[in-house]
Amino acid sequence: MKLRYMMGAVAAALVLAGCGEDEIELVKNYTLPDFKSMSIGTAIEGSKRCKNITWSKADRGGLKSVTMVCDIDMEALNAAKEKATKERLEKYNKDAINSNMDSIMEFYRGKAYDRNSLLQLANKLCKLNDAKFQETIKAKGKIEYKDQKELIDCDKSLEDEILKDQDPKKDKTYLPGILDFLKSAVYHSQLTPEQLKADYGMSDKAAPSSATIELNFVVNNDKSVDLAPEFKLTADGKEESVGKNVTSKNALAEFYVR
Structure with missing residues:
Protein backbone atom coordinates (compact mmCIF):
# COMPACT_ATOMS: atom_id res chain seq x y z
CA MET A 1 0.00 0.00 0.00
CA LYS A 2 2.79 2.38 0.89
CA LEU A 3 4.56 1.69 -2.42
CA ARG A 4 1.34 2.15 -4.37
CA TYR A 5 0.67 5.41 -2.49
CA MET A 6 4.20 6.72 -3.21
CA MET A 7 3.94 5.89 -6.92
CA GLY A 8 0.58 7.62 -7.08
CA ALA A 9 1.99 10.70 -5.38
CA VAL A 10 4.90 10.82 -7.79
CA ALA A 11 2.57 10.46 -10.77
CA ALA A 12 0.35 13.25 -9.46
CA ALA A 13 3.36 15.48 -8.96
CA LEU A 14 4.49 14.87 -12.54
CA VAL A 15 1.03 15.70 -13.85
CA LEU A 16 0.92 18.92 -11.87
CA ALA A 17 4.41 19.83 -13.02
CA GLY A 18 3.34 19.30 -16.60
CA CYS A 19 0.49 21.74 -16.19
CA GLY A 20 2.85 24.65 -15.68
CA GLU A 21 4.80 25.59 -18.80
CA ALA A 76 30.00 35.43 -40.71
CA LEU A 77 28.86 38.97 -39.88
CA ASN A 78 32.10 40.57 -41.10
CA ALA A 79 32.04 38.46 -44.27
CA ALA A 80 28.47 39.57 -44.99
CA LYS A 81 29.31 43.23 -44.28
CA GLU A 82 32.39 43.03 -46.49
CA LYS A 83 30.35 41.56 -49.33
CA ALA A 84 27.63 44.21 -48.99
CA THR A 85 30.24 46.98 -48.84
CA LYS A 86 32.03 45.64 -51.89
CA GLU A 87 28.80 45.49 -53.89
CA ARG A 88 27.82 49.02 -52.83
CA LEU A 89 31.22 50.46 -53.72
CA GLU A 90 31.35 48.65 -57.05
CA LYS A 91 27.93 50.05 -57.97
CA TYR A 92 28.99 53.54 -56.90
CA ASN A 93 32.12 53.25 -59.04
CA LYS A 94 30.31 51.82 -62.06
CA ASP A 95 27.70 54.58 -61.89
CA ALA A 96 30.48 57.20 -61.76
CA ILE A 97 32.16 55.74 -64.85
CA ASN A 98 28.88 55.64 -66.77
CA SER A 99 27.98 59.19 -65.77
CA ASN A 100 31.32 60.53 -67.00
CA MET A 101 31.15 58.54 -70.23
CA ASP A 102 27.62 59.85 -70.87
CA SER A 103 28.97 63.40 -70.62
CA ILE A 104 31.92 62.60 -72.88
CA MET A 105 29.80 61.14 -75.65
CA GLU A 106 27.65 64.29 -75.70
CA PHE A 107 30.73 66.27 -76.76
CA TYR A 108 32.75 63.72 -78.73
CA ARG A 109 32.11 64.13 -82.45
CA GLY A 110 34.66 61.66 -83.78
CA LYS A 111 34.06 58.36 -85.53
CA ALA A 112 37.40 56.72 -84.67
CA TYR A 113 36.20 55.47 -81.27
CA ASP A 114 32.96 54.35 -79.73
CA ARG A 115 32.17 54.62 -76.03
CA ASN A 116 34.01 51.48 -74.91
CA SER A 117 37.07 51.85 -77.15
CA LEU A 118 37.48 55.48 -76.07
CA LEU A 119 37.59 54.42 -72.42
CA GLN A 120 40.03 51.63 -73.28
CA LEU A 121 42.26 54.13 -75.06
CA ALA A 122 42.21 56.47 -72.08
CA ASN A 123 43.05 53.65 -69.67
CA LYS A 124 45.98 52.73 -71.91
CA LEU A 125 47.39 56.26 -72.13
CA CYS A 126 46.50 57.50 -68.63
CA LYS A 127 47.47 56.27 -65.17
CA LEU A 128 46.25 57.02 -61.67
CA ASN A 129 49.09 58.52 -59.63
CA ASP A 130 48.95 56.69 -56.30
CA ALA A 131 51.47 59.00 -54.63
CA LYS A 132 49.30 62.04 -55.40
CA PHE A 133 46.22 60.08 -54.31
CA GLN A 134 47.71 59.29 -50.90
CA GLU A 135 48.90 62.88 -50.43
CA THR A 136 45.40 64.20 -51.16
CA ILE A 137 43.77 61.73 -48.78
CA LYS A 138 46.24 62.67 -46.06
CA ALA A 139 45.66 66.39 -46.59
CA LYS A 140 41.86 66.37 -47.06
CA GLY A 141 40.70 63.04 -45.73
CA LYS A 142 38.79 62.47 -48.97
CA ILE A 143 38.92 62.89 -52.74
CA GLU A 144 36.71 65.59 -54.18
CA TYR A 145 35.44 65.50 -57.75
CA LYS A 146 37.71 68.38 -58.75
CA ASP A 147 40.72 66.42 -57.46
CA GLN A 148 40.13 63.39 -59.65
CA LYS A 149 41.52 64.76 -62.92
CA GLU A 150 44.59 66.08 -61.07
CA LEU A 151 45.41 62.54 -59.97
CA ILE A 152 45.49 61.22 -63.55
CA ASP A 153 48.63 61.52 -65.66
CA CYS A 154 48.01 61.14 -69.41
CA ASP A 155 50.30 60.81 -72.41
CA LYS A 156 50.14 63.79 -74.80
CA SER A 157 49.13 61.48 -77.61
CA LEU A 158 45.66 61.13 -76.06
CA GLU A 159 44.63 64.55 -77.38
CA ASP A 160 45.67 63.67 -80.94
CA GLU A 161 43.78 60.38 -80.76
CA ILE A 162 40.61 62.12 -79.57
CA LEU A 163 40.85 64.60 -82.47
CA LYS A 164 41.66 61.93 -85.05
CA ASP A 165 39.36 61.89 -88.09
CA GLN A 166 37.73 65.14 -87.00
CA ASP A 167 37.92 68.84 -87.73
CA PRO A 168 40.43 70.14 -85.13
CA LYS A 169 39.08 73.70 -85.31
CA LYS A 170 35.63 72.51 -84.37
CA ASP A 171 36.49 69.78 -81.90
CA LYS A 172 39.24 71.54 -79.97
CA THR A 173 36.40 73.58 -78.50
CA TYR A 174 35.11 70.45 -76.80
CA LEU A 175 38.49 68.88 -76.05
CA PRO A 176 39.04 70.33 -72.52
CA GLY A 177 35.64 69.07 -71.35
CA ILE A 178 36.18 65.67 -72.93
CA LEU A 179 39.58 65.33 -71.25
CA ASP A 180 38.21 66.31 -67.85
CA PHE A 181 35.37 63.78 -67.98
CA LEU A 182 37.68 61.16 -69.47
CA LYS A 183 40.19 61.57 -66.66
CA SER A 184 37.42 61.16 -64.11
CA ALA A 185 36.27 58.00 -65.88
CA VAL A 186 39.85 56.68 -65.86
CA TYR A 187 40.14 57.58 -62.19
CA HIS A 188 37.17 55.38 -61.30
CA SER A 189 38.30 52.66 -63.71
CA GLN A 190 41.71 52.31 -62.08
CA LEU A 191 40.88 52.63 -58.37
CA THR A 192 42.05 49.66 -56.30
CA PRO A 193 39.64 48.28 -53.67
CA GLU A 194 41.67 50.03 -50.94
CA GLN A 195 41.66 53.33 -52.84
CA LEU A 196 37.94 53.00 -53.49
CA LYS A 197 37.26 52.65 -49.76
CA ALA A 198 39.38 55.72 -49.05
CA ASP A 199 37.62 57.68 -51.80
CA TYR A 200 34.27 56.70 -50.32
CA GLY A 201 35.40 57.93 -46.90
CA MET A 202 35.56 54.52 -45.26
CA SER A 203 38.13 54.01 -42.51
CA ASP A 204 40.06 50.80 -41.90
CA LYS A 205 38.91 50.61 -38.29
CA ALA A 206 39.23 47.03 -37.11
CA ALA A 207 35.98 45.21 -36.45
Whole structure:
Protein backbone atom coordinates (compact mmCIF):
# COMPACT_ATOMS: atom_id res chain seq x y z
CA MET A 1 0.00 0.00 0.00
CA LYS A 2 2.79 2.38 0.89
CA LEU A 3 4.56 1.69 -2.42
CA ARG A 4 1.34 2.15 -4.37
CA TYR A 5 0.67 5.41 -2.49
CA MET A 6 4.20 6.72 -3.21
CA MET A 7 3.94 5.89 -6.92
CA GLY A 8 0.58 7.62 -7.08
CA ALA A 9 1.99 10.70 -5.38
CA VAL A 10 4.90 10.82 -7.79
CA ALA A 11 2.57 10.46 -10.77
CA ALA A 12 0.35 13.25 -9.46
CA ALA A 13 3.36 15.48 -8.96
CA LEU A 14 4.49 14.87 -12.54
CA VAL A 15 1.03 15.70 -13.85
CA LEU A 16 0.92 18.92 -11.87
CA ALA A 17 4.41 19.83 -13.02
CA GLY A 18 3.34 19.30 -16.60
CA CYS A 19 0.49 21.74 -16.19
CA GLY A 20 2.85 24.65 -15.68
CA GLU A 21 4.80 25.59 -18.80
CA ASP A 22 8.47 26.44 -18.46
CA GLU A 23 8.91 30.18 -19.08
CA ILE A 24 11.76 29.68 -21.53
CA GLU A 25 9.79 27.25 -23.67
CA LEU A 26 6.74 29.49 -23.46
CA VAL A 27 8.77 32.43 -24.80
CA LYS A 28 10.37 30.32 -27.53
CA ASN A 29 6.98 29.07 -28.71
CA TYR A 30 5.29 32.45 -28.55
CA THR A 31 4.54 34.51 -31.67
CA LEU A 32 4.60 38.24 -31.08
CA PRO A 33 1.89 40.38 -32.76
CA ASP A 34 4.53 42.49 -34.52
CA PHE A 35 6.46 39.43 -35.74
CA LYS A 36 3.84 37.02 -37.01
CA SER A 37 6.03 35.23 -39.53
CA MET A 38 7.46 32.82 -36.94
CA SER A 39 7.78 32.17 -33.24
CA ILE A 40 10.46 33.89 -31.16
CA GLY A 41 12.50 30.71 -30.75
CA THR A 42 12.30 29.80 -34.43
CA ALA A 43 13.44 33.28 -35.42
CA ILE A 44 16.35 33.49 -33.01
CA GLU A 45 17.60 29.91 -33.07
CA GLY A 46 17.15 29.67 -36.82
CA SER A 47 19.10 32.85 -37.46
CA LYS A 48 22.63 32.67 -38.81
CA ARG A 49 23.65 35.61 -36.66
CA CYS A 50 24.50 33.61 -33.54
CA LYS A 51 27.16 31.00 -33.00
CA ASN A 52 25.87 30.37 -29.49
CA ILE A 53 22.58 31.20 -27.71
CA THR A 54 21.76 31.03 -24.02
CA TRP A 55 18.33 31.40 -22.43
CA SER A 56 17.82 32.12 -18.73
CA LYS A 57 14.97 32.93 -16.38
CA ALA A 58 14.86 35.98 -14.14
CA ASP A 59 12.46 38.03 -12.02
CA ARG A 60 11.55 41.58 -13.02
CA GLY A 61 9.77 43.17 -10.08
CA GLY A 62 7.48 40.20 -9.52
CA LEU A 63 7.06 39.47 -13.23
CA LYS A 64 8.58 36.39 -14.79
CA SER A 65 11.22 37.22 -17.36
CA VAL A 66 13.40 35.39 -19.84
CA THR A 67 16.73 36.69 -21.08
CA MET A 68 18.28 35.65 -24.38
CA VAL A 69 21.97 36.24 -25.05
CA CYS A 70 23.33 35.72 -28.55
CA ASP A 71 27.06 35.37 -29.13
CA ILE A 72 27.25 36.94 -32.57
CA ASP A 73 29.10 35.00 -35.25
CA MET A 74 31.56 37.77 -36.04
CA GLU A 75 33.28 35.85 -38.85
CA ALA A 76 30.00 35.43 -40.71
CA LEU A 77 28.86 38.97 -39.88
CA ASN A 78 32.10 40.57 -41.10
CA ALA A 79 32.04 38.46 -44.27
CA ALA A 80 28.47 39.57 -44.99
CA LYS A 81 29.31 43.23 -44.28
CA GLU A 82 32.39 43.03 -46.49
CA LYS A 83 30.35 41.56 -49.33
CA ALA A 84 27.63 44.21 -48.99
CA THR A 85 30.24 46.98 -48.84
CA LYS A 86 32.03 45.64 -51.89
CA GLU A 87 28.80 45.49 -53.89
CA ARG A 88 27.82 49.02 -52.83
CA LEU A 89 31.22 50.46 -53.72
CA GLU A 90 31.35 48.65 -57.05
CA LYS A 91 27.93 50.05 -57.97
CA TYR A 92 28.99 53.54 -56.90
CA ASN A 93 32.12 53.25 -59.04
CA LYS A 94 30.31 51.82 -62.06
CA ASP A 95 27.70 54.58 -61.89
CA ALA A 96 30.48 57.20 -61.76
CA ILE A 97 32.16 55.74 -64.85
CA ASN A 98 28.88 55.64 -66.77
CA SER A 99 27.98 59.19 -65.77
CA ASN A 100 31.32 60.53 -67.00
CA MET A 101 31.15 58.54 -70.23
CA ASP A 102 27.62 59.85 -70.87
CA SER A 103 28.97 63.40 -70.62
CA ILE A 104 31.92 62.60 -72.88
CA MET A 105 29.80 61.14 -75.65
CA GLU A 106 27.65 64.29 -75.70
CA PHE A 107 30.73 66.27 -76.76
CA TYR A 108 32.75 63.72 -78.73
CA ARG A 109 32.11 64.13 -82.45
CA GLY A 110 34.66 61.66 -83.78
CA LYS A 111 34.06 58.36 -85.53
CA ALA A 112 37.40 56.72 -84.67
CA TYR A 113 36.20 55.47 -81.27
CA ASP A 114 32.96 54.35 -79.73
CA ARG A 115 32.17 54.62 -76.03
CA ASN A 116 34.01 51.48 -74.91
CA SER A 117 37.07 51.85 -77.15
CA LEU A 118 37.48 55.48 -76.07
CA LEU A 119 37.59 54.42 -72.42
CA GLN A 120 40.03 51.63 -73.28
CA LEU A 121 42.26 54.13 -75.06
CA ALA A 122 42.21 56.47 -72.08
CA ASN A 123 43.05 53.65 -69.67
CA LYS A 124 45.98 52.73 -71.91
CA LEU A 125 47.39 56.26 -72.13
CA CYS A 126 46.50 57.50 -68.63
CA LYS A 127 47.47 56.27 -65.17
CA LEU A 128 46.25 57.02 -61.67
CA ASN A 129 49.09 58.52 -59.63
CA ASP A 130 48.95 56.69 -56.30
CA ALA A 131 51.47 59.00 -54.63
CA LYS A 132 49.30 62.04 -55.40
CA PHE A 133 46.22 60.08 -54.31
CA GLN A 134 47.71 59.29 -50.90
CA GLU A 135 48.90 62.88 -50.43
CA THR A 136 45.40 64.20 -51.16
CA ILE A 137 43.77 61.73 -48.78
CA LYS A 138 46.24 62.67 -46.06
CA ALA A 139 45.66 66.39 -46.59
CA LYS A 140 41.86 66.37 -47.06
CA GLY A 141 40.70 63.04 -45.73
CA LYS A 142 38.79 62.47 -48.97
CA ILE A 143 38.92 62.89 -52.74
CA GLU A 144 36.71 65.59 -54.18
CA TYR A 145 35.44 65.50 -57.75
CA LYS A 146 37.71 68.38 -58.75
CA ASP A 147 40.72 66.42 -57.46
CA GLN A 148 40.13 63.39 -59.65
CA LYS A 149 41.52 64.76 -62.92
CA GLU A 150 44.59 66.08 -61.07
CA LEU A 151 45.41 62.54 -59.97
CA ILE A 152 45.49 61.22 -63.55
CA ASP A 153 48.63 61.52 -65.66
CA CYS A 154 48.01 61.14 -69.41
CA ASP A 155 50.30 60.81 -72.41
CA LYS A 156 50.14 63.79 -74.80
CA SER A 157 49.13 61.48 -77.61
CA LEU A 158 45.66 61.13 -76.06
CA GLU A 159 44.63 64.55 -77.38
CA ASP A 160 45.67 63.67 -80.94
CA GLU A 161 43.78 60.38 -80.76
CA ILE A 162 40.61 62.12 -79.57
CA LEU A 163 40.85 64.60 -82.47
CA LYS A 164 41.66 61.93 -85.05
CA ASP A 165 39.36 61.89 -88.09
CA GLN A 166 37.73 65.14 -87.00
CA ASP A 167 37.92 68.84 -87.73
CA PRO A 168 40.43 70.14 -85.13
CA LYS A 169 39.08 73.70 -85.31
CA LYS A 170 35.63 72.51 -84.37
CA ASP A 171 36.49 69.78 -81.90
CA LYS A 172 39.24 71.54 -79.97
CA THR A 173 36.40 73.58 -78.50
CA TYR A 174 35.11 70.45 -76.80
CA LEU A 175 38.49 68.88 -76.05
CA PRO A 176 39.04 70.33 -72.52
CA GLY A 177 35.64 69.07 -71.35
CA ILE A 178 36.18 65.67 -72.93
CA LEU A 179 39.58 65.33 -71.25
CA ASP A 180 38.21 66.31 -67.85
CA PHE A 181 35.37 63.78 -67.98
CA LEU A 182 37.68 61.16 -69.47
CA LYS A 183 40.19 61.57 -66.66
CA SER A 184 37.42 61.16 -64.11
CA ALA A 185 36.27 58.00 -65.88
CA VAL A 186 39.85 56.68 -65.86
CA TYR A 187 40.14 57.58 -62.19
CA HIS A 188 37.17 55.38 -61.30
CA SER A 189 38.30 52.66 -63.71
CA GLN A 190 41.71 52.31 -62.08
CA LEU A 191 40.88 52.63 -58.37
CA THR A 192 42.05 49.66 -56.30
CA PRO A 193 39.64 48.28 -53.67
CA GLU A 194 41.67 50.03 -50.94
CA GLN A 195 41.66 53.33 -52.84
CA LEU A 196 37.94 53.00 -53.49
CA LYS A 197 37.26 52.65 -49.76
CA ALA A 198 39.38 55.72 -49.05
CA ASP A 199 37.62 57.68 -51.80
CA TYR A 200 34.27 56.70 -50.32
CA GLY A 201 35.40 57.93 -46.90
CA MET A 202 35.56 54.52 -45.26
CA SER A 203 38.13 54.01 -42.51
CA ASP A 204 40.06 50.80 -41.90
CA LYS A 205 38.91 50.61 -38.29
CA ALA A 206 39.23 47.03 -37.11
CA ALA A 207 35.98 45.21 -36.45
CA PRO A 208 35.46 43.77 -32.92
CA SER A 209 36.54 40.18 -32.47
CA SER A 210 33.51 39.31 -30.34
CA ALA A 211 30.07 40.74 -29.69
CA THR A 212 26.85 39.82 -27.94
CA ILE A 213 23.27 41.00 -28.00
CA GLU A 214 20.92 40.58 -25.06
CA LEU A 215 17.13 40.71 -25.31
CA ASN A 216 14.57 40.39 -22.51
CA PHE A 217 11.04 39.00 -22.64
CA VAL A 218 8.34 39.39 -19.97
CA VAL A 219 5.94 36.51 -19.35
CA ASN A 220 2.58 37.88 -18.22
CA ASN A 221 0.14 36.11 -15.90
CA ASP A 222 -2.06 35.20 -18.86
CA LYS A 223 1.00 33.54 -20.48
CA SER A 224 1.27 36.21 -23.15
CA VAL A 225 4.78 37.49 -23.85
CA ASP A 226 6.06 41.04 -24.28
CA LEU A 227 9.41 42.20 -25.55
CA ALA A 228 11.03 44.36 -22.86
CA PRO A 229 12.42 47.72 -24.03
CA GLU A 230 15.80 47.12 -22.37
CA PHE A 231 18.45 45.41 -24.44
CA LYS A 232 22.22 45.34 -24.46
CA LEU A 233 24.87 45.19 -27.14
CA THR A 234 28.50 44.50 -26.25
CA ALA A 235 31.64 44.45 -28.38
CA ASP A 236 34.89 42.92 -27.12
CA GLY A 237 33.32 42.76 -23.67
CA LYS A 238 32.40 46.45 -23.50
CA GLU A 239 28.83 47.71 -23.65
CA GLU A 240 28.12 49.68 -26.82
CA SER A 241 26.01 52.81 -26.88
CA VAL A 242 23.15 52.76 -29.38
CA GLY A 243 21.27 55.60 -31.03
CA LYS A 244 17.90 56.84 -29.87
CA ASN A 245 16.21 55.30 -32.90
CA VAL A 246 17.59 51.82 -32.18
CA THR A 247 15.20 49.85 -29.98
CA SER A 248 14.89 46.28 -28.75
CA LYS A 249 12.24 45.84 -31.46
CA ASN A 250 14.77 46.83 -34.12
CA ALA A 251 17.28 44.42 -32.62
CA LEU A 252 14.80 41.55 -32.54
CA ALA A 253 13.74 42.25 -36.14
CA GLU A 254 17.25 41.35 -37.30
CA PHE A 255 16.69 37.76 -36.21
CA TYR A 256 13.69 37.44 -38.53
CA VAL A 257 15.70 38.30 -41.63
CA ARG A 258 16.19 35.25 -43.82
